[in-house]
Every structure is written in structure tokens, then in C-alpha cells.
Amino acid sequence: MSTATEVNSVAPRAVSAPSTAPTLAGVRARGALRAAVSRGIVGLSQCGEGGRWSGLDTDVARAVAAAVLGDPEAVEWLPSDPAERLDRLVAREAELTVCNLTWTLGREAGWPVLFAGVTCYDGEGFMVRADSGIEDPAQLAGARLAVQAGTTSAANLAAWYGKRGLAPVEPVTFATPAETLAAYASDACVAYVLDRTALAGERAALPDPWNHRVLDASISREPMGAAVRDDDAHWYRLCRWVLQLLTAAEHHVDEAGPGRRAEALDEAARLAGPHGPAVGLDEEWAARALDAVGTYADIYERNLGGTSGLGVPRGLNELWTRGGLHYAVPLH
Template identity: 65%
Template structure:
């Protein structure tokens, strides 16, 4: 491996850590706990990449950023990887020097409302002020959904998720609009979660994905195959094989991405399969109990398709 051919991996090894841009704090996705440890699905994806690249899943420099900076930190070489509930869109990939390496979670825009308000459908919120995050696809989604129905709402943008939550809980906004997976974590953190509910309707497609700079194809390849390894390992296990089969199939291809043949075994030892990552951070054991839905394997009615590793 030459440094010129693998600049991102070489730099990460030199500093001893993968720099991962994550959210400023969303339970289930990326949240720093009281003891300083980052948890969540996005955090575990970063750990999986660090395990493959640096032999250590904890070799991560965590970079919590506002939504407006999630791609900018890559462009300015302040991060090697963005895993921050970031929706993959053509517009984002066309406007920034980045590539999306793969989908980490299929989601959709949802609404957190107060149970006492008896809101049953997004249309019931027409004309109301809604809390959103600046730098996200939410305002565009709201305009498209309400506009197509001859309705409108007033998006109130907040750079900090904590400010958005505060505005919603204070009654300044009739709803908090965000990806439904993220809203599950927000709701669970409120003083009385039962006083709030997430509407069943979703108004958009939000494929959340990991992003990297477009200048390093070898790093892009490694991150992409880390993601596919997690899904393929689950598929093989669900089909009656051992997850070690996935490591045996993927391992020999590691040198083409600048890592050794033990990369896949390290990833699975560090975070498990995609099923493990999801269950631990969003499933029943996490306290959020977000149904897998579209995040199931395609063989079980979901959208995650296991790309062959051989």
C-alpha cells in the first residue's frame, strides 16, 4: 500500500483514529452518554470502519456537527466519514465533493406531536408552526407535501437539536418534524414520553447513508464494503450459515482496499451483523422499539439486499 494511493487510510493510521462526523445528539443514532461513550447505529457504523481500518473499533475521533456542516467537514478535510442521519440525495452528491458509500438506515420524515392535541394526520397541522433542523431536507419535504394539497405550514429552523426540542416542548411549535427513527429517540428522552406520539404517516423517502470525500476511491470502497459486510453477514446467518462465513468470503479482498485479510472478522467481532447493530440501538432492547420495516432483509420484506462477498 502506498500513501499516495490510500491517502485517507494513511492519514487515519498516522493519527491513530478515524474522524467521524456524527449528530449533536440523537438517541438511537449517535448520542454521547454521561460516561463519554458514543452510542447509536451511526456510531456503530463508525466503529465498524475503525475496526477494519485500524484494528480498533474505539479508534474514532468523534466530531459532532450541526446538520449544516455534515458534508462541509468532509470537503474541508476535517472528517474522514460522515454518519449523521444524513439523507442520500442527488443534489447533495452533485453539490459537494462527496460520495455516499451506502445506506445505513431507510427512513422517512415524520411528526412528533402532543397526544393531547389529538392530531391524527399531517394535514391537521396545516397553518401551524413546526420545529425543524436547519440544513436538512425537511423544509423542502414539507413544502412539497403540503403544497401539493393546497396547504402550507411555517417551518421554524433550529441549528441545535436541543433548541428544536425545547421549542416544541414549550408549545412554541405544534410538532417536531424529523426522520421517524430520530423522533423515536427524541420522544424517549422527553420527561413524559406517553404525552407525545409519532404520527403513523411518513411524507418522504429518507435513505440515511454514510458519506466520504470523492477524492479517495480506495477509502470509498472500504467504507462501502464494511456496510455490505454487515448486511451480508446477517443474510448468511438468516440462511443457516455462520457469520464467520461472511468473514471468510470477504477477508481475502481486504488488501485491494488497503487492509489485511482479517478486516471482516474484526468488524463482525466489534459490532456484529446489521441485525445486531439495529437491535442494540433501535430495537426492543434499546428501549426505542422501532420496527425494522424497510430495514429488514429483502428476504423478509425489507429493502436491505445482501451483495455477494465472493
């Protein structure tokens, strides 16, 4: 077994992306990355003042744009309904989908797409009125629940309530997040069902968020991921490693300790940089991505953590060293 020092000293092979890598060539010719995002969920992807998009999903796209084009703002945002998130990717309207989209076998087997990695570990949850007295999903048996079309919510509800012998709920489907939230807010539905992270943002969008709460329980596993088409291995590899870089850089900062953040980020960029030519990038790609959005911890805190005002605990989205599921794949 090689020691860490020996492994780190091994120079990468002189490999470069073939000239036939079509997605990268198309993005560069256009001068912009086209990214399918949600139509507006606080903390994930939302268009704010001045037309600037913000959120965890949009920061992932910015990291890819910084690595590929040298400009994190060189992104053409494609707001998409849940039902069309993969359609736009397959139709070549987008090169990347980061749209609170759950990575499932059904999606990857049934569509010509691949998931480049997990952007956020989540679970199906319920938003209810704070004075409803509802503390557990079982209390919603038989109720009308608002869900978004094109999501896994209806199937998750049927599975969860069916296995427990509870009265089936009535999922009422709406095309967009705005329509779903409006139906819940108007009392047309008892609860709003969506990934818990997304529900935190939807709750914040209500005029009276303090009158609503997201139940602690989750009824499913929802690893949200970044998706690409399956016909370009180099683009898939490029997006996967931009995403891995964000987690690995956080690990480097953690290991370096207080006061050594800049040094740790430089080290992460130094290790990852020489592998850029293998996917058609230069050796500064990693430094650009980290300069643009920071580490995964920075992205989460800025968009979902205390700094964002949402205060969503990291939970499973912590590094594995802190009890979470994000495992930093080595960059050397």
C-alpha cells in the same frame, strides 16, 4: 452461468491499494478515524456516561475503525450541527460522516462527496402531543412546525402540503437538535418534524415521552447514508464494503438457521477477508468488524429495536427476504 460453488472457488486477483491512497494513510498515521455525527440523538449517535458514544451511526463508524485500525474505539467523534455535516467532511476535518444524513442527488451532485451506502431507510415524520387529537399531517396545515437547519425538512413540507392544496405550514428553523426539541417541548411549535427514526430517539429524550407520539405517516423518502469525500476511490470502496459486510453477514446468519450463528459469521468473514488487500486492509478486516459490532440486525436491535427501549420496527430496514430494502450483495 457459474454455479455458486464455482464462483466461491475463484481466488481474488492479487490487487493491493496504491501507496497514494491518502485517506487510509492519514487515518493510520493519526491512529484514529474522525467521524462527524449528530450532537445527540438517542438511537443514532449520543454521548453517554463516561463519554462513550452509542447509536446506529456510531456503530457504523466503529465497524470502519475496527476494519482499518483493529480497534473499534479508535474514533475521534466530531459532534456536528445538521448544516455542517458535509462542510466538516469537505474541509478534511473528518473522513466519514454518519449523521442521520439523507442521501440525495442534490447533495452528491452539489458537494464533492459520495455516499458509501444506506445505513437506515427512513421518512420524514411528525411528533405531536398525545392529547392533541392530531392523527394525520393534513391536520397540521397552517401550523408552526419545528425543524432543524440544514435538513431536508422544510423542502419536504413545502412539497407535501403544496401538492395537496393545503395551507402552507410555517417551518421554524433551529440550529441544533437540542434547540429544536426545546422549542417543541415549550409549545412554541405544534409539532417537531424530522426523520421518524430520529424522532423516536428525540421523544425518548423528553421528560414525559408518554405524552407525545410520532404519527404513523411519512411524507418523504429519507435513505440515511454514510458519506465520504469523492477524491479517494479506495477509501470510498473500503467504507462501502464495510457497510455491505454488515448486511451480508445478517443474511448468512439467517440462511444458516438457529444455533449456527458463529459458523455463519465465520463464513462471511472468510469470503470477504481475501479482498481486503485490494483496499489496503489485511485479510482479517471482516472478522474484526463483525467482532466489534455484529451484523446489521445486531446493530439495529441494540440501538433502535426492542433491546434499546425505543422499539422502532425494522420495516424497510429488514432484509429483502423479509420484505425490507436491505439486499445483501455477495461477498465472494
